[in-house]
Amino acid sequence: MNTHFEVLFIGGGNAGLSASAHLLLQKPNLKVGIIEPSSKHYYQPAWTLVGGGVYDIKDTEREEKDYIPKGATWLQEYAQTFIPEKNSVTTKEGNTYTYDYLVVCPGIQLNWSAIKGLPETLGKNGVTSNYSFKYAPYTFEILKNFKGGNILFHSPHTPVKCGGAPQKIMYLAADYLRKHGLLEKSNVQFWSGGTKIFGVPKYEKTLLKVIARYNIKTNFFQDLVEVDGPNKKAKFIGLGEHNKGVETWVDFDILHITPPQGPPDFIKNSPLANAAGWVDVDKGTLQHVRYPNVFSLGDASSLPTSKTGAAIRKQTPTMVANLLAVMDHKPLKKIYTGYTSCPIVTAYGKLMLAEFDYNNEPMETFPFDQSKERWSMYQLKRQVLPRLYWGAIIRGRMQG
Numbered sequence: 001m002n003t004h005f006e007v008l009f010i011g012g013g014n015a016g017l018s019a020s021a022h023l024l025l026q027k028p029n030l031k032v033g034i035i036e037p038s039s040k041h042y043y044q045p046a047w048t049l050v051g052g053g054v055y056d057i058k059d060t061e062r063e064e065k066d067y068i069p070k071g072a073t074w075l076q077e078y079a080q081t082f083i084p085e086k087n088s089v090t091t092k093e094g095n096t097y098t099y100d101y102l103v104v105c106p107g108i109q110l111n112w113s114a115i116k117g118l119p120e121t122l123g124k125n126g127v128t129s130n131y132s133f134k135y136a137p138y139t140f141e142i143l144k145n146f147k148g149g150n151i152l153f154h155s156p157h158t159p160v161k162c163g164g165a166p167q168k169i170m171y172l173a174a175d176y177l178r179k180h181g182l183l184e185k186s187n188v189q190f191w192s193g194g195t196k197i198f199g200v201p202k203y204e205k206t207l208l209k210v211i212a213r214y215n216i217k218t219n220f221f222q223d224l225v226e227v228d229g230p231n232k233k234a235k236f237i238g239l240g241e242h243n244k245g246v247e248t249w250v251d252f253d254i255l256h257i258t259p260p261q262g263p264p265d266f267i268k269n270s271p272l273a274n275a276a277g278w279v280d281v282d283k284g285t286l287q288h289v290r291y292p293n294v295f296s297l298g299d300a301s302s303l304p305t306s307k308t309g310a311a312i313r314k315q316t317p318t319m320v321a322n323l324l325a326v327m328d329h330k331p332l333k334k335i336y337t338g339y340t341s342c343p344i345v346t347a348y349g350k351l352m353l354a355e356f357d358y359n360n361e362p363m364e365t366f367p368f369d370q371s372k373e374r375w376s377m378y379q380l381k382r383q384v385l386p387r388l389y390w391g392a393i394i395r396g397r398m399q400g
């Protein structure tokens, strides 16, 4: 068995496939390995639409083998320990692989059991989450059967992938209730560990209007800590100066949860991690700050931007160009400025495309005011982006 690779990738998700394919398009003869345990690949951004009943969950899942780039070797195992001084990685299955260069991109970890009572009740008792392939369809099932009452949407204080996703489903649900004459009989609530609805003022302004339109009650500085499924009650704890430690039990008919998230344990416990547990890379070059032959991109990296697939599209060419520069003993030149994007669905047929950089400054693609809700941007998410994802983005094309 081949155990040495010129470039070894950890994770063959959005980042691992895009970057390995992009690299091989430029240097087809490189000996590339990808450690990736899953036999399926998921287009996660569409899970929001699945929860809203306008996308088939089956269309978000494909075979991983069909997307491993030509020329790469797929090692279907779990990476477990790193010894960067020896350029080696050992897997849970007990194999050790060595590399000249390492690219670490195993995504973010979903910590479902950090909320007491959640694992037992998720997928029943009106408790759901679009953050899971298994449960996203349940979101629409309970919405369809809802006759009015308390409908709660939660966002934790931790970093999450796609920071907008906890609220996108709330706007879709509120619009669904409006269309079915149920909004007046419903109490739509947003409970968030964050401090405001959105970090970029230009887009926050629009979202505050959307919230007023649906008469949504917002509660910030609040973390969900416990769910009592059978009795349909959720417990929140205050995080702010004004409400620190204050417990509030809230009755619900529907509870949509975004699980607390963090770096994968095997990264957190490795020499590659920073103090917070993420792969410790330079925010401009994506090169590891201590091991120059190691790079990282995507949700597992320490890059201080909002964790999205859109961000990975811009990180990929930077990472690949700088990796090739290191191989050629040239200076690293390409700089990532923190670009990320959050397509916020605000209704069926309406979307605001937020795009911004490390400084929360808008970094927009289109020559119109992107803080407006638009039908065309909804179509971009619903029709265009999934095709680009499967056909170009994870094939290593259309980066940047």
Ligand SMILES: Cc1cc2nc3c(=O)[nH]c(=O)nc-3n(C[C@H](O)[C@H](O)[C@H](O)COP(=O)(O)OP(=O)(O)OC[C@H]3O[C@@H](n4cnc5c(N)ncnc54)[C@H](O)[C@@H]3O)c2cc1C
Pocket (backbone or CB within 6 Å): 010, 011, 012, 013, 014, 015, 016, 035, 036, 037, 038, 043, 044, 045, 046, 047, 048, 077, 078, 079, 080, 105, 106, 107, 108, 130, 131, 132, 161, 162, 165, 264, 266, 297, 298, 299, 300, 307, 308, 309, 310, 311, 312, 341, 342, 343
């Ligand atoms: C509900 C939802 C809505 C979203 N909406 C959007 C959106 O509208 N726009 C947008 O741009 N982004 C969106 N995202 C975020 C986007 O999906 C992620 O940011 C993106 O998938 C991150 O890519 P990644 O490669 O870092 O991680 P992933 O794509 O999650 O891939 C990580 C891979 O690493 C593998 N792995 C895990 N452990 C190991 C191990 N021990 N060894 C080796 N491999 C391992 C996993 O099996 C997986 O294949 C959304 C996500 C969700 C859940």
